[in-house]
Amino acid sequence: MIPVTTFKGKTVALFGLGGSGLATALALAAGGAEVTAWDDSAASVENASSAGIRTGDLRRLDWKAVDALVLSPGVPLTHPKPHWSAELARAAGVEIIGDVELFVRERRAHAPDCPFVAITGTNGKSTTTALIAHILKASGRDTQLGGNIGTAVLTLDPPKAGRFYVVECSSYQIDLAPTLNPSAGILLNLTPDHLDRHGSMEHYADVKERLVAGSRTAIVGVDDSFCERIADRVERAGTKVVRISKRNVLADGIYADGPRLVLAQGGATRVIADLSSIETLRGAHNAQNAAAAVAACLAVGVGEDEIRTGLASFPGLKHRMQPVGRKGETLFVNDSKATNADAAAPALSSFERIYWIAGGVPKEGGISSLGTFFPKIAKAYLIGEAAPAFAATLGEAVPFEMSGTLERAVQDAAADAERDGNGPVTVLLSPACASFDQYKNFEVRGDAFVKHVSALPGVSMLVEV
Numbered sequence: 001m002i003p004v005t006t007f008k009g010k011t012v013a014l015f016g017l018g019g020s021g022l023a024t025a026l027a028l029a030a031g032g033a034e035v036t037a038w039d040d041s042a043a044s045v046e047n048a049s050s051a052g053i054r055t056g057d058l059r060r061l062d063w064k065a066v067d068a069l070v071l072s073p074g075v076p077l078t079h080p081k082p083h084w085s086a087e088l089a090r091a092a093g094v095e096i097i098g099d100v101e102l103f104v105r106e107r108r109a110h111a112p113d114c115p116f117v118a119i120t121g122t123n124g125k126s127t128t129t130a131l132i133a134h135i136l137k138a139s140g141r142d143t144q145l146g147g148n149i150g151t152a153v154l155t156l157d158p159p160k161a162g163r164f165y166v167v168e169c170s171s172y173q174i175d176l177a178p179t180l181n182p183s184a185g186i187l188l189n190l191t192p193d194h195l196d197r198h199g200s201m202e203h204y205a206d207v208k209e210r211l212v213a214g215s216r217t218a219i220v221g222v223d224d225s226f227c228e229r230i231a232d233r234v235e236r237a238g239t240k241v242v243r244i245s246k247r248n249v250l251a252d253g254i255y256a257d258g259p260r261l262v263l264a265q266g267g268a269t270r271v272i273a274d275l276s277s278i279e280t281l282r283g284a285h286n287a288q289n290a291a292a293a294v295a296a297c298l299a300v301g302v303g304e305d306e307i308r309t310g311l312a313s314f315p316g317l318k319h320r321m322q323p324v325g326r327k328g329e330t331l332f333v334n335d336s337k338a339t340n341a342d343a344a345a346p347a348l349s350s351f352e353r354i355y356w357i358a359g360g361v362p363k364e365g366g367i368s369s370l371g372t373f374f375p376k377i378a379k380a381y382l383i384g385e386a387a388p389a390f391a392a393t394l395g396e397a398v399p400f401e402m403s404g405t406l407e408r409a410v411q412d413a414a415a416d417a418e419r420d421g422n423g424p425v426t427v428l429l430s431p432a433c434a435s436f437d438q439y440k441n442f443e444v445r446g447d448a449f450v451k452h453v454s455a456l457p458g459v460s461m462l463v464e465v
Contacts, residue, residue, distance in 0.1 A: 001027055002158045006105045008032035011065055013058050013094075015085040016072025017044035023152035024070055024099045025053045036061060038085075058085050063092035071096055073148075073172035078203075098176025100169060103153045105179070111159035115300040118147075118180065119292070120169045120211050121188025121221065125149075128188060128289040129168040130317050131281075135297050135310030136164050148173060164300065171207045178210075184299040185215030186292045190226040205230065215239060217299040219292055223247055242295045246288035254295050256287035261294060273308050279323045279331070280316030283350035315463075319446035321347050325453045325461045330417040332453045335430035336446030341369045344432040348373035351426040355379055355413040357406065360433030360445070362386035367393050367432050374398050378425065379416055381409035385437045406438070406445065410452040414459075427453075 004027045014025050017039035025037045025048060038058045039045050045055050058069075069089035076083050077096065089096050107116060119129045126149050133145040144156040147167035157163065167182075174180060190205055205226045212218035213234050220231040222243045235241040243253035250264050259276035262269050273294060275281045281290050290311060297307050316322045318334070325332040333351070338344040340363040348354065348370060358367065359382045366389055380400040382390050387402050394400050403409035406429075413427045429449045431442075439445040454465045 001030060002103060002106050002154045002156060004028045004031035004033060004102050004106060004154070006031070006102070006109050007067070010034065010067040012036075012068050012070055013038075013061055013063075013066050013085070013089070014070040015039065015058060015083065016075045017041070017048045017053075018072060018074065020099055020152040020154075021072040022048055022051065022053070023155050024072075024102065026051065027099075027102070027154040028070070029053060058088065061088075063088055063094060066092065066094050069094050069096045070102070071098055071176055073098055073170060073176060077172070077175055095178075096176065097178070098173055099152060099154050100147065100167065100173045101177040101179065103156075103165075103167070104177060104181060107159040107165070108179075108181070111161055111163065114159050114161055114163050114165065115184075116165045116167070116182045117184045117186070117296045117300060118167050118169050118182035118211055118215070119186045119188070119296075120171070120174060120208055121186070122191045124188045124285060124289045124292075125168050125170075127286065127317050127320055128186065128292050129166055131289060131293040131311075131314055132296050133166040134314050135293060135302065135307055136166065138310040138313055139302055139306040141302075169211055171204060174211050175207050179214070180211055181214045182211070182216070184217045184219060184296040185212040186219045186296055187212045187227055187230065188221045188288060188292055190224055201226070209234070212241075213237065213239065217242060217295075219244060219295045219299070221245065221288055221292065222250075222253075223288070242299070244288060244291040244295060246284045246291070254291040256284065256291060259287065261287065261291050272304060273311055275311065278312060278314065280314050280321070281311065282321065283346050285346040286321070286350075319442060321350065322446075322463070324450050324463045325456075325459045327414070327456065327459045328418065329420075329424045330414065330427060331424070332414075332427045332449075332459070333429065334446045334449050335428060336435070336442045336449060338430040338432060339363070339434050339442055341365060341367050341432045344430040345370060345373070347428055347430040348376065351428060352376060353378050353420070353422060353425045355381070355417045355425060355427045357381045357383065357403070357409045357413060357427070357429045357449075358431050358433065359383035359386040359390055360431045360435050360439075361437050362389055362433050366390065370432070371397070378420065379413070381413050383409050383431075383438070384433065386433050390432075406448055407452050410449065410456070414453075414456050 014037040136143040148170040149168040245255040261273040263272040319337040322334040335347040381403040435445040
């Protein structure tokens with residue numbers, strides 16, 4: 001835990017007592033703050049009280065005596081309407097911040113020079129975050145990994161000299177972190193997302209820009225127009241900018257030339273890493289993730305050989321194009337995180353001959369947008385509620401069978417793949433659907449896939465079951 005000593009003796013209101021909210025309340029109390037916490041969920045309030053946190057309806061507070069409102073990232077700050085606690089704080093002139101802001105204040109107070117990498121973007125945040133942390137750990141550095149990736153940032157070990165922090169930041173967290181100042185800040189890409197919470201694409205982009213604008217080194221993917229303009233603005237403001245691209249040659253920066261990452265600097269170019277033999281970093285999207293990771297690691301003092309060693313040993317992120325088993329020329333890949341068509345596209349683009357397991361609770365638009373990948377699909381195995389609609393979309397373009405369950409789909413796909421005889425093939429779970437008709441969440445669905453693969457005779461597993 002990181003005790004929040006910067007609020008020692010101060011009065012703090014906190015709203016939102018989920019996992020990160022409770023961790024924040026405990027960290028504030030441990031640092032000596034006077035905390036009053038609340039949540040719309042009675043169970044969450046009771047849980048916090050049981051943990052020793054003082055709870056009380058914030059509507060009854062004397063807001064003139066409050067130094068800060070700490071808001072959980074899931075609570076609306078601006079759109080579609082500010083939460084009532086935010087309205088009370090604003091009316092009283094009380095600052096509104098979140099757990100990432102508390103972290104950066106603790107770092108500034110106790111170890112301002114300890115390396116801090118912050119990562120944001122619409123897609124690829126978690127893989128990039130995990131990859132950077134892996135490279136740092138593999139090189140023997142004291143590394144703390146947290147934030148939006150699933151570990152509350154204030155549950156990490158306290159800042160000290162030589163300790164590296166790698167923190168994934170959602171737009172909600174950035175919105176609540178006005179003094180965010182990473183050593184290296186990454187903005188991977190921007191596409192429309194969370195607009196119900198930001199009101200417009202322009203506001204969403206403005207929030208994301210704050211992370212790189214406050215960085216010592218800003219690493220920006222310039223394959224979309226929003227990020228391209230952000231890179232230019234941040235650079236004009238005097239920040240060092242490293243541009244990255246997965247599809248364009250850059251005069252300065254790091255770009256992908258197929259699976260090779262090319263460093264362009266001072267008019268010269270050279271290959272800084274080759275991803276061609278790294279199964280966990282297949283595809284153009286992962287080339288972008290890897291380029292960002294390389295740039296960030298260089299920015300915080302990691303050597304090129306250390307970076308290449310870390311890239312080569314990256315195990316991948318669970319449920320995201322995760323190689324889980326192999327039998328002969330068949331590779332089994334768990335991409336359960338692909339809960340819509342756009343999320344399934346990277347995996348379908350990354351393999352050449354695919355036995356595709358798809359289906360679940362369908363999202364709007366189905367899989368019609370994936371038509372360009374249909375020629376790569378040897379056969380599809382359809383499961384869950386979406387099976388009839390997906391079958392209609394596939395029509396005569398792709399052979400398919402109505403497997404119904406994931407277990408049956410794995411068995412049939414494995415058998416067909418073994419009989420293929422046309423070189424390397426992939427049995428790919430990339431459902432393009434939510435899981436809720438058959439599984440609690442995509443993680444449970446992915447774990448079930450791994451279990452079913454492990455039950456196949458002759459499969460060499462690449463992950464623990």
